[in-house]
Amino acid sequence: MDGGTTGTGTGTGTAGDTDATTEDGDATGTTTGDGDGDTGDGDGDTTGDGDGDPGDGDGDGDGDGDGDGDGDGDGDGDPNGFVRFVALGDAGEGNMGQYNVGAAIHTVCTDHGGCDFAVYLGDNFYNDGVSSVDDEQFNTKFELPYAQLDFPFYVVMGNHDYSELSFAWDKLAYEVEYTNYSDKWTMPDKWYTVPDYPNMELFAMDTTRLMWNHETGAQQAWLDAALANSEAPWKIALTHHPYYSNGEHGNAGNYEGVPFVSQINGATVKEVVDESVCDNVDLVLSGHDHNRTWNELTCGGGERTTHFIVSGAGCKNTGFVHRDNNPVYWEDDTVPGFLLVEVELTRIHTEFYDELGNMEYEHDIVK
Template structure:
């Protein structure tokens, strides 16, 4: 990819897109954060109702000293491997604690669901995780937005049904959380009433699809740029102590899909989408999250990796956790420097955050026996200094 194209696309992301994207969203041409809204790509079938009169006022939330979560991805197979990983997760949650699970996409293989009451929700999510009593915060993957088993991502409307399931009063449990295709979620409070953690969830599929989706709602003009602008401002506004971003397609990976900006190099002649290389997606992530988030959690490659921070993204630690239902081999294990990586192994990542430190543990799970083990653990100081955001 030429330097000229990179420079041109970066200028579009930083400046040139601002007026057109706000216009596409119905906002004003000035960067007024109050006017930035999620694009109405889908209409939830059963939006939550306001609090009914006469209900008791909840007690103020107590400040938290730490939060723990598990990160998984590419899990929605419904096969024995997914069940083995789920049981290992249950035991870690029992022994070490866990406040929530991050699901980094490909929630329902191989081609998502076709309605809010599709059996895929049961077979690929509810049944495998029925013994886990924690909320799951979900992200869309390419197989969630596909109409073929190849997961080309050319049928983005299928992802809308996964959002609708969040609001359905017919769902099997209340574990599934996906209030929009992309969203922000806060967790916990510090003593000064700031959120302990803000999670920013990206919908990477329309930004990196293998095949062209001809539904204009998911074009870069009407979806990519508005999402980038919304995400950038939400991160800038956040007062949270910790900030974590989650997306399906990796920013960096030593697996077969490779790094954003050069995704699927050997296969691109088969694709119809001009953004299959992920260059605009790479710039999206850098502009929205560079030097602003402590961790980026991804999936897509069916491996486990903890990649070292890179200058283009600042101090953020980059996690690939895509081995909760499928496994794969590395394409180039030395492409990016890592703290840890494992191929051909099922597994997941457990993270504990305190005010000043993060502990990250990688667990490997034997598909045949269900036995699991701690493969790597590392303790790090908080990557991004905790400072109040500047006034907008």
């Protein structure tokens, strides 16, 4: 299980939560033994200085197939493995905010020595999704804003990708097919795994289908099997809808403050996370609410403690509501931005950036 978390804030604070957003390193933990038998400092580099130095994070392509990046397939992880990626969602406007965030990602990734990929957390095309694989929105709301970026984007569907009514299921095919026409866009199916990087595996979900209880059994069976078969030290789920959020939509099971209508309140999203994600996934990255939040609340705590981050300010913001008053390490609803994530064998390091590339908060999860 996770030994703890550490966090420090360097930004200007946030709106709407006077008791939680001024915290600076208020959650600290110590690393505990994870049973992998390593004696190093756990930072994933060979110099012991924690900088993830060049040469150890290339996604080594060793073909071990178990997703942990080590060559013998025993699932204990790669002490030299290092992965860096960015996470953002709700970006599909083609507006200045999206262009600014794209430019900031390029600057921050360059300054850090490069990023391996991005995760794109849904609502990829406002307001009604795309109408064909040739839809010009693929160009104006994806390719052009991110023209400077030369790494893959692993994409999940959001509610707006299925139309404003959020259940035009045929629209999925266009976003999946576009994978064949783009050097960046990667969406092989409605849900899928990415086991190709050292010490981690991604589990991309379709929570809009869960909202409508559409193919829930099939998706949950896939997720349960994929998690059970994964030997990755770190398991990271990608969802559009958040589990915890102080934004206008709120927490799963209580979206919009509606207690009884499951297609609105996200009851099925909550059930699937409770049953299949908690205790089996280390980190859940979500969008839907247009803010950036490092939630203090977790779930699980047995084999794995599950942490929750919202990074849904890829091009715009909406204000906090705090309907559920979730305690947070840090949150912001004032400017667009993104999350930077670095994964090593025994540590996940995260940094929140605004649209100008200013780092506002950093936080670690350690095993």
